Amino acid sequence: MEKGVRKMPHRRRSAFFVIDGGDGSGKDVQARLLDEYLENSGYCHLVWLTKEPRDTQEGGVIRQILRKEIAKPSARELQCFWYAEDRRRHQKEIKHHLREGRIVLCVRYYYSSLAYGMADGVSFSELWNVNKDFLKPDKAFWLDVPAEEVLRRIERSRSELELFEKLQFQERVREGYLKLFQRSDIFPEIIQIDGSCEPEVVARRIQVEVAKSLRLPVHEEKIYHITSTLRR
DSSP: OOTTOOOOOOOOSOEEEEEEESTTSOHHHHHHHHHHHHHHTTOTTOEEEEESSOSSHHHHHHHHHHTTSSOOOOHHHIIIIIIHHHHHHHHHHHHHHHHTTOEEEEESOHHHHHHHHHHTTOOHHHHHHHHTTSOOOSEEEEEEOOHHHHHHHHHHHOSSOOTTOOHHHHHHHHHHHHHHHHOTTTOTTEEEEETTSOHHHHHHHHHHHHHHHHTOOOOGGGOOOOOOTTOO
16 A cells, blocks of 8 residues: 555444434534544545534424524424424435435434433323334434533523523423433434533544544554443
């Protein structure tokens, strides 16, 4: 191999990763850091970074609802229709990029619909019935941040809180994510990450798990061990 030419890593296949969690948990930051890590690991131009809601008609309505520009529908309609329809369109794009051999990296997925929907009073069974046939990611990283810290971050970065950004509601959202994490029979792909750590520490924990999944070299002495004591 010529000097200065980076050898491409062995890729088992395309892969689908999700970074999810409550508002203010650092999802966008971690997605950018993971994207950069993959690009520097030999996956240049092979990563598709996306997020939900999308730039669709449904996604536009969702953002208007969250910004209180239009009246909020029932939680059931919001999660089981608007988010689901936006996600249905998104699935076509995700599957296209996976068929092309790319790594899909998505910020928010159906875990958000489940956690926020349950926090808003919709049953898990109804929410899961709407989402269960969507594509399951290889791994989903739940950035777990206490509700108080979430609101502190939001208030520091925004002048006005969006619809879902209230303390009690964020506490219920975290409880929703915790319930998903505990259902390892349905969601074995969820990995809990302490999102209150420094961004570099959070990024390294995610990178280690992604490296394992993609069979990239991992230096064991640098691995951050992720506890799963809450999962039963």
